[in-house]
Amino acid sequence: MTDTSMKIADKKSCENCPIQHSAVCSRCEPDELRRLEEIKYYRSYEAGQPVIWAGDHMEFVASVVSGIAALSQTLEDGRTQMVGLLLPSDFIGRPGRDSAPFDVTAVTDLTICCFRKKPFEALLVSTPHIGQRLLEMTLDELDSARDWMTILGRKTAREKIASLLAIIARRNAALNKEMPGNGMSFELPLTREAMSDYLGLTLETVSRQISALRKAGVIELDGKRRVVVPSYEALLSETGDDVDGGMIA
């Protein structure tokens, strides 16, 4: 926990916080926010650095402010599976539990806003808005974890890659407050290895399938990481998803 790469940032106000409208604190009244400010502090990590090891005692919960973190799990022989990809405003940790069930690692340079766990748990009971927002966020996480399970359990390597690209494209469009459309482009925030951990593949297979999608004209590459999507429809048709089912309403 006392990591040399970890830096404690200066106390910042919530006023200019980039995630104030979507994080756990987004529903808070001014006085609730004030109480949160009293128990918060920032931490920053460089890309690749560990944030928490599975089994560690957790003295805080946190929100991702900027950058990307990964939750992952490792089997006895070293095989690892990413089980969560945490973007800005996503929540780390779990009130009411002492030790972390999964490893948390900084995928890119990362800044998080930590809340001391004990007082945060107290706030959860005494003020309704935090708990309500956390419930909403957790239900969303659960839904996307379930979609992810279908990707892991039933999709081919090609479909897995197409699905991941579609997810990143969608999130990226949402970040820019646009609809995903033709000609859109984005930077891949993950290495080939991180993608393989996300999708339950090897990095070689990831590389091959990205090449295959490129050769098929589904995507174009600008360098290793920048992806251009000529036709969003074409990308979606590679994911194997049932376009209707579950999307009617």
Place this chain on the structure above:
Amino acid sequence: MTDTSMKIADKKSCENCPIQHSAVCSRCEPDELRRLEEIKYYRSYEAGQPVIWAGDHMEFVASVVSGIAALSQTLEDGRTQMVGLLLPSDFIGRPGRDSAPFDVTAVTDLTICCFRKKPFEALLVSTPHIGQRLLEMTLDELDSARDWMTILGRKTAREKIASLLAIIARRNAALNKEMPGNGMSFELPLTREAMSDYLGLTLETVSRQISALRKAGVIELDGKRRVVVPSYEALLSETGDDVDGGMIA
């Protein structure tokens, strides 16, 4: 939604409810419980019957009272993945969302306790205990969804089967308020096909791996469905899980 196999049970009191100590309502004060009773009704389904189709409008949320339900998702060509296994006291549906994102099916004969969605959502805001308990349950679900992702993404067929058997053994022991131990036995609540949907395998592979574990002496079979575990340790060692990591505290 108007299913011929569906039966509406008589109004029952919460007093003798078998799941009263673990369901969403378990934290409720007597007056909160009274308000819940006003908006609840029971439904029963036979094994194999659909409860909800993905995309359906949901006019209720519910708790599983008895029996087992499965959440699942289907790809365009019919491949299906189970993404949730709902046991007694587990929660179905999601406040604040209109249409179901996944199919829900009765795996065994099933009885659920439904709450009309609108008034339930109102209670969620007005009384704190329901939301707090639901948050806790949802966080638990998310943790086990993440373990399940590791099973789907990184484990071999044999490890998948061993993991599923270990999970069922553990739940079964918990139900009887015992610790899982040597010589324990239980009835498999799932068909080979349901197991294959759970684990992202084919039913043939499930059958073969169960036979393999039997031949290796890890389990014994009494008929097709009854499983005896001579050594719980031996079963765990087949799961591929890291016994230490994440379990230190």
Place this chain on the structure above:
DNA sequence: GAGCCCACTTGATCCTGATCAATGTTTCGC
């Protein structure tokens, strides 16, 4: 008891993605 259905088992073969290995490309420090 005959016949049927369903859940399951077992066998033979095929194919996708893993594994092992070499090579290419960028970025960085010096």
Place this chain on the structure above:
DNA sequence: GCGAAACATTGATCAGGATCAAGTGGGCTC
């Protein structure tokens, strides 16, 4: 500019699990 290291691509081969195909056994109706 050079060498090293990290990241990525591509090739050759292998194997685990899918697929296709029979066959078994228990429980059911008639």
